[in-house]
Amino acid sequence: MNNPAVEIHGVGRIYKIRGSKNEKKTRKELVALQDVNLEVRQGELFGLLGPNGAGKTTLIKILTTLLAPTSGWARVAGFDVAKEPGKVRPRINMVSGGESSGYGLLTVRENLWMFSQFYGMPSKESYERIDALLGLVGLEDRMHTKSSDLSTGLRQKMNIVRGFMTDPNVLFLDEPTLGLDVGASRDVRRLIRGWLEQDKTRTLLLTTHYMAEADELCDRVAIINQGRVLACDTPSALKQRIQHDALFEITVASMNGLATSALENLPGVRKVTRREDGGFAALEFELVEEAALSGVINQLTSADVKVVKFDKHEPTLEDVFVELVGRSIDEVEEAEPDAKE
Amino acid sequence: MNNSETLRSFRTATWLGWQIESNWTDPFLFAVYSIIKPLAGAAILVVMYSVITKGNFDTPIFPYLYFGNAFYIYVGAIMTGVSWAVIDDREHYKTLKYMYIAPIHIPAYWLGRGVARFLTGSFSVIITIAFGVIFLHVPLDLATVNWPLFILSLILGVAMLCMMGLILASITLLVAHHFFLIGEAVAGALYLFSGAIFPLDVLPAWIRPVGFVMPITYWLELMRRSMVSSVSQAFPTLQRFSDLQLAGILVGLTVVFAVIAYFLFRWCDFRAREEGLIDRVTNY
Numbered sequence: 001m002n003n004p005a006v007e008i009h010g011v012g013r014i015y016k017i018r019g020s021k022n023e024k025k026t027r028k029e030l031v032a033l034q035d036v037n038l039e040v041r042q043g044e045l046f047g048l049l050g051p052n053g054a055g056k057t058t059l060i061k062i063l064t065t066l067l068a069p070t071s072g073w074a075r076v077a078g079f080d081v082a083k084e085p086g087k088v089r090p091r092i093n094m095v096s097g098g099e100s101s102g103y104g105l106l107t108v109r110e111n112l113w114m115f116s117q118f119y120g121m122p123s124k125e126s127y128e129r130i131d132a133l134l135g136l137v138g139l140e141d142r143m144h145t146k147s148s149d150l151s152t153g154l155r156q157k158m159n160i161v162r163g164f165m166t167d168p169n170v171l172f173l174d175e176p177t178l179g180l181d182v183g184a185s186r187d188v189r190r191l192i193r194g195w196l197e198q199d200k201t202r203t204l205l206l207t208t209h210y211m212a213e214a215d216e217l218c219d220r221v222a223i224i225n226q227g228r229v230l231a232c233d234t235p236s237a238l239k240q241r242i243q244h245d246a247l248f249e250i251t252v253a254s255m256n257g258l259a260t261s262a263l264e265n266l267p268g269v270r271k272v273t274r275r276e277d278g279g280f281a282a283l284e285f286e287l288v289e290e291a292a293l294s295g296v297i298n299q300l301t302s303a304d305v306k307v308v309k310f311d312k313h314e315p316t317l318e319d320v321f322v323e324l325v326g327r328s329i330d331e332v333e334e335a336e337p338d339a340k341e
Numbered sequence: 342m343n344n345s346e347t348l349r350s351f352r353t354a355t356w357l358g359w360q361i362e363s364n365w366t367d368p369f370l371f372a373v374y375s376i377i378k379p380l381a382g383a384a385i386l387v388v389m390y391s392v393i394t395k396g397n398f399d400t401p402i403f404p405y406l407y408f409g410n411a412f413y414i415y416v417g418a419i420m421t422g423v424s425w426a427v428i429d430d431r432e433h434y435k436t437l438k439y440m441y442i443a444p445i446h447i448p449a450y451w452l453g454r455g456v457a458r459f460l461t462g463s464f465s466v467i468i469t470i471a472f473g474v475i476f477l478h479v480p481l482d483l484a485t486v487n488w489p490l491f492i493l494s495l496i497l498g499v500a501m502l503c504m505m506g507l508i509l510a511s512i513t514l515l516v517a518h519h520f521f522l523i524g525e526a527v528a529g530a531l532y533l534f535s536g537a538i539f540p541l542d543v544l545p546a547w548i549r550p551v552g553f554v555m556p557i558t559y560w561l562e563l564m565r566r567s568m569v570s571s572v573s574q575a576f577p578t579l580q581r582f583s584d585l586q587l588a589g590i591l592v593g594l595t596v597v598f599a600v601i602a603y604f605l606f607r608w609c610d611f612r613a614r615e616e617g618l619i620d621r622v623t624n625y
């Protein structure tokens with residue numbers, strides 16, 4: 001009953017690439033995944049975070065029985081994806097973002113109804129679910145529109161509804177918000193959270209290369225780069241790993257003659273850097289611990305320094321990625337343009 | 342696999358196939374495709390025949406080739422109808438992967454997708470025969486048609502063509518987009534080897550075996566015999582077989598093709614997942 005929803009054990013995947021016409025005999029091998037070990041618990045919202053070409057889609061394809069792993073094994077909902085695909089399939093569903101699949105000549109409702117039929121859902125129940133889900137993503141007034149007449153973004157919403165509609169035990173979303181505008185992304189994230197809250201046995205695994213999305217949404221995140229899982233933990237635990245000091249930035253109107261060295265000499269303050277910021281002075285504090293902050297504030301108040309802005313610098317998953325890989329996610333993607341799909 | 346899964350895959354695929362097939366934005370296109378194209382094919386044949394025989398329409402070879410050609414429409418229609426779904430779903434609608442991860446029985450799904458083509462194909466067959474009877478004096482007397490044999494042969498033939506369609510569909514899983522006309526191509530290639538428009542004895546001896554292992558050969562003969570029993574008597578090739586024997590051979594070969602289809606599908610399905618071909622989209 002409390003088996004992990006997804007178990008991935010030593011999974012590797014190698015693609016054989018046939019050389020192009022002028023280099024016919026070359027047969028290159030591309031390692032897309034290497035010794036991936038992960039466990040997703042029932043009820044979890046799990047994120048795979050990594051740049052384009054990291055191997056996220058490859059892993060999703062393996063878990064959804066579309067692709068065989070070259071090595072290792074994986075179980076979804078308790079069944080081996082390579083050996084028992086017929087047992088896995090009724091228990092899962094999958095949606096990939098950034099593509100516009102679907103039968104353009106059918107309406108939104110017909111497209112969704114048809115897929116529900118493949119899952120053996122009674123029509124009445126399926127229409128109820130479809131209508132409710134379309135309402136949740138703000139597509140209810142388009143349900144009788146031919147899907148070919150929808151914008152790419154709306155088509156993607158339709159597909160996302162298709163994933164939720166069949167009420168899978170484990171739902172896989174591959175870059176669900178890719179290419180969606182801010183509002184639509186928010187709708188989708190709300191749908192994801194709502195769906196998981198409704199039933200604690202549901203599990204959702206999504207991939208993203210948006211750091212903030214993974215941070216905001218996921219219970220746990222695996223950071224993946226070049227086919228390897230570099231870290232796997234809750235977003236806050238990941239961020240804590242790199243948080244050695246408490247970082248604050250205090251912007252003041254004027255220092256009133258107060259020297260930064262006076263602030264640096266306060267107990268618990270490691271370093272203060274001053275930077276001019278449009279007529280204001282921005283002071284960056286590195287503190288040994290947050291408690292040292294009260295001394296700083298006292299000092300500023302007694303010198304009659306007016307605080308304009310106060311920021312606590314929280315480390316982001318972006319910082320975690322940089323720490324692990326040595327480069328930012330954008331730099332990785334720029335360095336390997338052909339890794340983009 | 343269980344029965345309800347197979348049934349719902351077939352039923353829903355039939356619905357989808359019909360939606361696609363009947364989605365003629367232009368009825369004119371439908372007319373061209375289902376009426377004019379088969380009639381044009383028949384007309385070319387008739388003109389060639391009349392040139393070669395100097396206009397002698399009274400020999401048994403004329404109804405032989407006319408019915409053979411008409412029923413051959415089913416070969417292309419069913420084989421293409423069943424196998425086309427793979428390319429259509431993978432390349433055009435980009436839904437093959439979603440079909441694949443759904444709890445469906447894939448061969449049943451493909452067969453369902455072929456039903457609509459079978460129906461429009463039937464329409465073309467009827468039009469072609471009616472045209473021949475009315476304008477070209479193709480001999481056909483509905484009162485003397487052997488209807489039980491006709492229905493039996495039609496059912497067996499459709500089953501046989503479905504198996505051939507599944508074989509092509511399985512192969513299509515593994516091949517690239519430029520083989521998109523695989524159904525029509527195979528139908529075209531077999532046209533000459535399966536006794537559609539001339540008896541197999543006309544062919545060089547070394548190529549005849551191709552025709553003799555093709556179930557289509559026996560099926561066309563049965564269809565012709567059921568329509569105009571005298572026709573077959575004029576040609577020695579299959580004359581020595583009784584109707585029942587022909588039907589027996591057809592059943593036997595259909596079973597052989599079904600077994601091939603079963604194992605080929607399993608193998609192609611396996612290869613496709615090994616190589617990641619299920620959601621491959623051909624780059625032009």
Ligand SMILES: Nc1ncnc2c1ncn2[C@@H]1O[C@H](COP(=O)(O)OP(=O)(O)O)[C@@H](O)[C@H]1O
Binds near residue numbers: 016017032052055
């Ligand atoms: N079918 C394929 N054939 C060959 N190489 C592939 C194929 N699919 C993906 N790749 C390669 O495998 C690597 C991982 O790709 P992918 O899993 O799509 O990454 P992501 O989804 O994280 O962007 C990339 O370098 C990509 O180019």
Ligand SMILES: [Mg+2]
Binds near residue numbers: 053056058174175341
């Ligand atoms: Mg991807």
